[in-house]
Amino acid sequence: MKAVILAGGKGTRLSAVAHDLPKSLVPVAGKALIDYQLDWLAREGIGEVLLLTGYRSEQIEKHCGDGSRWGLRLRYLTEREPLGTAGALKAAEEFLSETFLVVYGDVMVDMDLRAMQRFHQTRREAGATLMVHPNDHPHDSDLIEFDKNFRITAFHGKPHDPERWYHNQVNAAVYVLEPRILKSLKAGKFADLGRDVFPSLVRSERFYAYPSAEYLKDMGSPERLLAVEADVRSGKVSRLHRRHPRPAIFLDRDGVICRHQDYLYDSADLDLFPEVGRALLKINRSDYLAILVTNQPVVARGLTDEVGVREIHKKMETLVGREGARFDAIYFCPHHPQKGFADERPEYKIDCECRKPKGGMLLEAARFFNVDLRRSFMIGDTWRDVGAGRAAGVKMCLGVEKAPGRVGEYDDYPPDRMFANVEQAVDYVMSLPATGE
Ligand SMILES: [Zn+2]
Structure with a gap:
């Protein structure tokens, strides 16, 4: 796969530290930003890189040369006037005849490109795959919405719109594109x-999100430059x-993140616990992933549909996002095994692999994000959570008491430890000595 770096930008907003340098040459911990990007592309098996330059192109060319330092073939295309990311890419069309990668010139990134390329290749008729992730300021970011596929x-x-709820998934400036998009x-x-x-x-082409x-x-x-240097x-x-x-901390939803109600199906009724933002921030600042895994039989019962469950999750993500906190991923099981309820939806009445106490959702997250289950934790308020954690082979299952009317619903699956709420359970995990891989 060829890569394109959009390196036409001037480091305007970084003028205090960057002087008159193009963004790509801004020093980060003693090295030019583009050196990190080319190191990364070479490690990921990219052979050829097209640098789309503009401002002070000659400085970038002098710095990078022919790319042999990285074992890469570099080619430069310089725009005479700034045409934005789309205009610059269009000018490179004749050099891009196969699936290619696009990276913005102002990002520090280290990710598995082979995994992203595999993801793109296995999506039906994919025209583009965009890397997405939740960030700590979704309210002033461009957000992306995608379906379960x-x-x-x-x-x-x-x-x-301050009246609407949004998933916290941000377009992160790494794309795999098919030439026909150009x-x-x-x-x-x-x-x-x-x-x-x-x-x-997106209305005429199939675009996919790669979380x-x-x-x-x-x-x-x-x-932000200072924060990146520290990282x-x-x-x-x-x-x-x-x-x-x-490692990950898997979190149950009802009774752990929000007040337990019998069959929560309307986002207006979501009652988030006040300590959730703080608990998530502690996870987010560590190397643990925060992954929500929740049974939502409200779908099988016909009380709402999957879109309705997602609406509740959008509200949850928007509210914690205002505190700078995030879930790295959200999984829910819409199924229920027992038939015989009024208004039920038969297609969801199955004995699935995802409904807790089965470990399906945790195993799926582990596969997708390469989670080390033996160093991971499950926090929940019922025996189903403990059962799912044990089935997936996590290190410990932690229980929370804060579930009015549901305390003691552990039956034969007592958790390894009990806590008053999710924040205290997270504090406990953070207090444990870190165990290496
Ligand atoms: Zn299921």
């Missing part, structure tokens, strides 16, 4: 891929690469 259904550019771009016209082109193209928990941050401000120095940038198995 990862097909993108909507782009929500900022500013967002045909839809207009030559010589200024346009932005994420804002102007993709939102309308990743790996490291990707842009350096749009001096503060480079601590080894976090490479540590989050998919090849390193990561």
Whole structure:
């Protein structure tokens, strides 16, 4: 696969630290940003990189040369006037005849490109696959919505409607594209891929979202640059690469994240516990993934549909997002094994592999995100959570008491430890000595 780096940007917002450098040459912990990007592309098996340059192109060419330092073949294309990401890419059309990768020139990233490429190749008629992830400021980010098959259904550019709820999934500036996408771009016209082109193209082309928990941050401000430098120095940038198995904290929803109600099916009734944002922030700042796994038989019962369950999750993600906190992934089981209820939906009345106490949702998350289950934890309020955690082989299952009317619903599956609420359970996990891989 060929890669394209959109390196035309000027480090304007970084002027205090970048002087007159193009963004790609801004030093990060003593090395130019583009050096990290080329190191990464070479490690991931990319052979040829097309650098789309503009501002101070000659400095970038002098710095990178022919790419032999990285074992890469570099080619430069310099735009005479700034045409935005879409315009720049259109100008490179003649060099892009096969599936290719696009990376923005202002991001620090280290991710498994082979896994992303496999994901793209196995999606039906995929025209584009966009790397997405939740971030700590979804309210002022361009958000993406996708269905259970990862097909993108909507782009929500900022500013967002304060009356609506949104999933916290941000377009993260790494794309796998098919050459036919370039045909839809207009030559010589200024346009932005994420804002102007993709939102309308998604109606005629199949776009997919590739959720990743790996490291990707842009350096749009001096503060963000400092944060990225700290992450480079601590080894976090490479540590989050998919090849390193990561531990997760799996969280049940009702009774753990929000007040338990019999059959919550309307987002208006969601009652989030006040400590959830804080608990999630503690997980987010650690190397643990925060993964929600919840049984939602309300779908099988016909009380709502999968869209209705997602609406509840959008509200949850929006509310914790305002506190800078996030879930790395959300899994729910819409099934229920017993038939015989009024208004039930027979297609969901199956004995599935995902409903807890089976371990299906945890195992699926482990496969997708390369989770190390033996270093992971399950936090829940019933025997089903403990059963699912044990079935998946997690290190410990932690119980929370805060479930009015449901305390003691553990039967023959007592948790390893009990806590008053999810934050205390998370504090306990964080207090344990870190165990290596
Ligand atoms: Zn299920």
